[in-house]
Amino acid sequence: MKTIFSAFDGALVMTEENGVYTLSADKEVGGGAAAGVIEGKGSIVLDRKTGMKLGEALLNSHLPTTVQPLAQVVEGIVEQGIEALE
Secondary structure, three states: OOOEEEOOOOOOEEEEEOOEEEEEEEEEEEHHHHHOOOOOEEEEEEHHHHHHHHHHHHHHOOOOOOHHHHHHHHHHHHHHHHHHOO
8 A cells, every 4th residue: 555645644535446536534634714624533535437437527617617527538538548558
């Protein structure tokens, strides 16, 4: 398992193992204006394909509608390339 990212004295950690990414939180994080950023324990587990789809959705939500058709073409090309590598 490889640690990709760690913050807040290890309270928020992203790891990768065999192409599966896990974002874990294990204690309350934040104070003042950041109070409650993370509460309690939990984790999010994403494989490459799901992570890529999530990234595309987040990016597309910020693109102007005029650019979205081009973004979909690029996404299709990238997805085909990734499938060819697997």
